[in-house]
Amino acid sequence: MIEEMRKASLLLLLVVTFGMLITPINAAVTGINSSNTVIVLPTTKIVNGVPVHVGEDAITGSRLGAFLVLQGVSRGTYTKTVSIPVEYHSVLIHDENQTYKLNSVDMPDVGVNVSDEPVGHGIVIQVNFSCVDFNSTRRAAEFTDRSVELIFNENTTPFGFGGGYRAVATRLNGVDVVYVYSFSQVNESSTSLLETLSVGEWKIHFVDIKVSDETMLVDLTYPSGLVKRKVMHVGRYYLMYLDAEENEDFEVFDTYPSNRIDELLEKGARNVLVFAPTSLFVGIGGTKSVIFNYEYYSKARRYQDGDVYRDQWVWDIDPTNNLYVLYLHANGSPSFRNVLIGEGSALKLPTEWGLEIVPVFAKDNNDKIVGIEGYRFVRVASVTGNVSITAPKIEATDDVYDFIVEDTQLKEFPSDKNVIIIGGWVSNKAWELLERTYGKDAVSAIKDEINRKGYVIKELKNPHNPSYKVIILAGKTYGETRLAVEKFMEEM
Numbered sequence: 001m002i003e004e005m006r007k008a009s010l011l012l013l014l015v016v017t018f019g020m021l022i023t024p025i026n027a028a029v030t031g032i033n034s035s036n037t038v039i040v041l042p043t044t045k046i047v048n049g050v051p052v053h054v055g056e057d058a059i060t061g062s063r064l065g066a067f068l069v070l071q072g073v074s075r076g077t078y079t080k081t082v083s084i085p086v087e088y089h090s091v092l093i094h095d096e097n098q099t100y101k102l103n104s105v106d107m108p109d110v111g112v113n114v115s116d117e118p119v120g121h122g123i124v125i126q127v128n129f130s131c132v133d134f135n136s137t138r139r140a141a142e143f144t145d146r147s148v149e150l151i152f153n154e155n156t157t158p159f160g161f162g163g164g165y166r167a168v169a170t171r172l173n174g175v176d177v178v179y180v181y182s183f184s185q186v187n188e189s190s191t192s193l194l195e196t197l198s199v200g201e202w203k204i205h206f207v208d209i210k211v212s213d214e215t216m217l218v219d220l221t222y223p224s225g226l227v228k229r230k231v232m233h234v235g236r237y238y239l240m241y242l243d244a245e246e247n248e249d250f251e252v253f254d255t256y257p258s259n260r261i262d263e264l265l266e267k268g269a270r271n272v273l274v275f276a277p278t279s280l281f282v283g284i285g286g287t288k289s290v291i292f293n294y295e296y297y298s299k300a301r302r303y304q305d306g307d308v309y310r311d312q313w314v315w316d317i318d319p320t321n322n323l324y325v326l327y328l329h330a331n332g333s334p335s336f337r338n339v340l341i342g343e344g345s346a347l348k349l350p351t352e353w354g355l356e357i358v359p360v361f362a363k364d365n366n367d368k369i370v371g372i373e374g375y376r377f378v379r380v381a382s383v384t385g386n387v388s389i390t391a392p393k394i395e396a397t398d399d400v401y402d403f404i405v406e407d408t409q410l411k412e413f414p415s416d417k418n419v420i421i422i423g424g425w426v427s428n429k430a431w432e433l434l435e436r437t438y439g440k441d442a443v444s445a446i447k448d449e450i451n452r453k454g455y456v457i458k459e460l461k462n463p464h465n466p467s468y469k470v471i472i473l474a475g476k477t478y479g480e481t482r483l484a485v486e487k488f489m490e491e492m
Helices: 002-021 054-071 258-266 431-437 440-453 479-492
Strands: 036-040 071-088 099-101 124-128 134-135 140-143 148-153 165-172 173-191 198-199 204-210 216-219 228-232 239-242 248-253 270-284 288-304 309-310 313-318 321-327 339-341 357-365 369-394 404-406 416-424 455-461 469-475
Touching: 036 440, 054 339, 054 416, 054 479, 134 369, 148 248, 165 258, 165 288, 165 339, 173 313, 198 288, 204 270, 204 288, 204 455, 239 258, 258 270, 258 288, 321 440, 339 357, 404 416, 416 431, 431 440, 440 469, 469 479
Parallel strands: 036 404, 036 416, 416 469
Antiparallel strands: 071 369, 099 124, 124 148, 134 140, 140 339, 148 321, 165 173, 173 288, 198 204, 204 216, 216 228, 239 248, 239 270, 270 288, 309 313, 313 321, 357 369, 455 469
8 A cells, every 4th residue: 555655656746746847936946955855754544543634745745845856956057177189280391401490480379489599588499301301111201310409598498497497508527518506586585683594405593683783693504514603794795505526615795796606506516505684673672683685506407418308309508609409319329210200190399388290291192102291390289268058957866765755764863864744743653753852842832833823834953963954844634734835835
C-alpha cells in the first residue's frame, strides 16, 4: 500500500510540476530549495479506527516538493577568463642571399620592439640567407652557423631575474665576458638610532647619531661576519664591496663613485653596496633618525663568448660596443649540427616571444617538395579575455525521493538540511522527534496554536546547525494543512 502511495505521489508530482512549469511562479527565490531540504510526509492511515486523509497530505507535500525543485532554478551571469592561442604571420620573405632584418612593416604584430640597429630598447632579429640552403635530400631548409642572430644592448638583454638587473661586459684574460648583476635601489628611506639596516650580505647598525654634527657612529658587519666601527657623514658616499677574489673592503667618497663602481663590476665583484646618508633629524619623542639612499649589486650570472644560452644558441659578447649577440651555432660538429627544418616544423627563437621562422616550400604537381618559396616569421600568442554568459543556475536534486521522505525514515534532524514537516501530530510520526528534540511543552504550545488558528507555519532552528531550519506546516484538517503549505509558498 505504501509503495502504491509513493507511485501515486510521484505521478501527481510530475503532473503538478508540469503545471507549474507552464504557470509563472511569482514567489521570490530564497535559500530553501530541493538541494538543501527534506520534506517529511505522513504515513499513518488509520487512527482509532478512523481513516486519516494522508493521501491529500501527500499530494500537498508533493506539490511543495515540485515548487522547491523550481526554487533551485534561477538565472545567473557566469564569467570565465579564457586564453585563446592566436597565430600572427609576417609577409613571405624571399631568399636572395641577403641579410634580412625583421621589421614591423613586414610583421605588424611582431610583439617585439624590432629595429635595424640595437639602440635604445630596439632589438635586431636578422637572418643571413646566404647561410640558409635547401637540402634536396632531406627536403628541408638547412640553417648553418650564424644564419640567425639576435642582437641586444644593455637595455634589452634577456637577463632579468624577477627585478632590476645590470649587464656589464668586459674583456678578461683575452675572453669577452658579461657579468649579470641583480640590482636594487632605495631612495629617501629612513631608520632610527639603534636599529640595523640589512642589505644583502651587509649590515649597518646605528650606534649613535649626532644631528648637530651631521655624523653617525655605526657598526658595520661585513659578509665574512667581521664587525668594524665606522664614522659616517651626511653628504658622503660609502662604498662596500666583496670583490671577485672574496676580498671585502670599505671606501669613502665625496661624490658619487660611478667610475669605481664600474671598475668593481667589470672585474666581477660578488656584491657592491653604495650607502649615502642624506640628512639626520629628531622625530616625535626625541627619536633620532637618518634618511639615506643606497644601491646594491649582487652578481647573478656570468657568460662568455661561446657559452650556450639555450639549445644551439650561444653568446657572442662585444664589450667595446656593449652589445650581446645570441646566434644559432651550427658548425657541423656533433654538439652543433646543422639545423634542418622540414615541412610542418619551425625554427624557434630562444626567447619567450613565441617567435618562429617557418620555411614555405615549393611543390610540383605531385605535391613533392622541390624547393623553398620563402620564409615567414610566425608568432603564437595567447589572447586573454573575459567571457560572460547568462544561463540557468540549477540547485536541485535529480531524484525527488532524495528529499521527500516518509516520517518513519526520519530518525534525527540532519545537520546539513532544512526539514519541512507536513501534517499534524495525529498522522505524522515526526512530531515524536519534535517532542524529543524541543521538549513536550514547546510542542504542546504549537499544537494549541493549531487548535486555535486552524493551521501553523512554524520555523524552528535546526538543533544541529542553526544555519538550517525545521519548518512545521500543519493544520487541523488536510484542507488547512494544504492552506499552510500554500501560504508558506506565497511567503517565500
